[in-house]
Amino acid sequence: MRYKLGLIGHPIGHSLSPWIHKHFLDLAGLDGEYKLYEGDHQQLPNVLKYLKQEGIDGFNVTVPYKQMIVDFLDEIDEDARILGAVNTVVLQNGKWKGYSTDGAGYIRSLTDPFPNLLNKNTSVLLLGAGGAARGIYRALIQEEIGRVDIANRSVVKAEQLIASMRFPGVDTQVLTFQEAEEYLGHYDLIIQTTSVGMKPHVDQQVLSLENLSADTVVSDIVYQPIMTQLLQDASDRGASIHHGHAMLLYQGQLAFEKWTGQSLEIHHLVDELEKKLRG
Ligand code: ATR
Numbered sequence: 415m416r417y418k419l420g421l422i423g424h425p426i427g428h429s430l431s432p433w434i435h436k437h438f439l440d441l442a443g444l445d446g447e448y449k450l451y452e453g454d455h456q457q458l459p460n461v462l463k464y465l466k467q468e469g470i471d472g473f474n475v476t477v478p479y480k481q482m483i484v485d486f487l488d489e490i491d492e493d494a495r496i497l498g499a500v501n502t503v504v505l506q507n508g509k510w511k512g513y514s515t516d517g518a519g520y521i522r523s524l525t526d527p528f529p530n531l532l533n534k535n536t537s538v539l540l541l542g543a544g545g546a547a548r549g550i551y552r553a554l555i556q557e558e559i560g561r562v563d564i565a566n567r568s569v570v571k572a573e574q575l576i577a578s579m580r581f582p583g584v585d586t587q588v589l590t591f592q593e594a595e596e597y598l599g600h601y602d603l604i605i606q607t608t609s610v611g612m613k614p615h616v617d618q619q620v621l622s623l624e625n626l627s628a629d630t631v632v633s634d635i636v637y638q639p640i641m642t643q644l645l646q647d648a649s650d651r652g653a654s655i656h657h658g659h660a661m662l663l664y665q666g667q668l669a670f671e672k673w674t675g676q677s678l679e680i681h682h683l684v685d686e687l688e689k690k691l692r693g
Pocket of ligand 1: 541544545547567568569571620
């Protein structure tokens with residue numbers, strides 16, 4: 415069998431997914447391809463029709479299709495339904511089924527280097543309340559983490575995020591960035607999910623790390639640049655850091671599992687992708 419896989423979205427010319435899935439196919443010893451299907455979002459039903467005719471086995475979905483594709487699929491996994499977003503689609507018996515692997519992929523990327531970090535005593539601060547934060551928040555509460563606070567520029571948006579998936583047993587508070595700065599030393603893990611940091615010459619950090627404890631792990635899902643200002647600052651203060659490209663690999667690993675049924679050991683690719691990104 416030759417697997418036909420790919421990515422739909424716009425713009426996707428610089429996507430790392432073909433590199434990632436080529437490595438996964440090789441690791442699995444499978445024959446296959448992973449192609450970019452760049453398109454105009456007005457054309458989504460036509461794109462899906464075309465992919466079915468092509469005999470595609472599955473594909474990833476990125477901006478701007480992640481939310482709108484929900485209406486065009488035959489089945490949606492529960493996590494993706496609650497998040498209102500899909501990043502992985504599988505064609506099974508002629509039907510499209512959608513999943514979201516971002517949150518669970520993030521957790522895998524974190525527990526790979528920090529296997530004991532997440533438990534019922536862990537305190538997490540999530541920075542941001544957009545699409546990426548939603549997926550990660552949901553995955554964290556499913557892990558039954560003790561406390562997950564959210565700080566966001568728009569406090570209302572953070573409150574809406576929590577209200578949309580309230581989960582008993584997890585303490586959650588919405589904070590302003592200023593409040594978060596004050597309590598910073600109490601957290602075991604800080605996860606930066608906003609787009610701030612992608613433009614190193616323009617962007618400031620979302621918050622000051624002045625009160626950071628060296629025992630805290632600081633994670634930034636921004637992967638270009640691989641060393642964001644926030645991670646550099648955290649590292650300079652003696653904290654452990656976690657780079658965003660690892661999430662990209664592990665959400666891909668989960669997607670690959672859904673398409674092929676193969677669970678791959680991909681630990682070594684984290685360093686390889688880091689080397690590639692550092693040029
Ligand atoms: P994504 O899907 O990548 O999460 P998104 O849904 O557009 O993207 O969410 C962007 C996140 O980055 C939001 O938390 C946003 O904050 P607001 O909800 O207050 O808009 C945050 N963000 C973007 N630019 C920001 C900035 N300059 N300062 C602080 N937060 C910012």
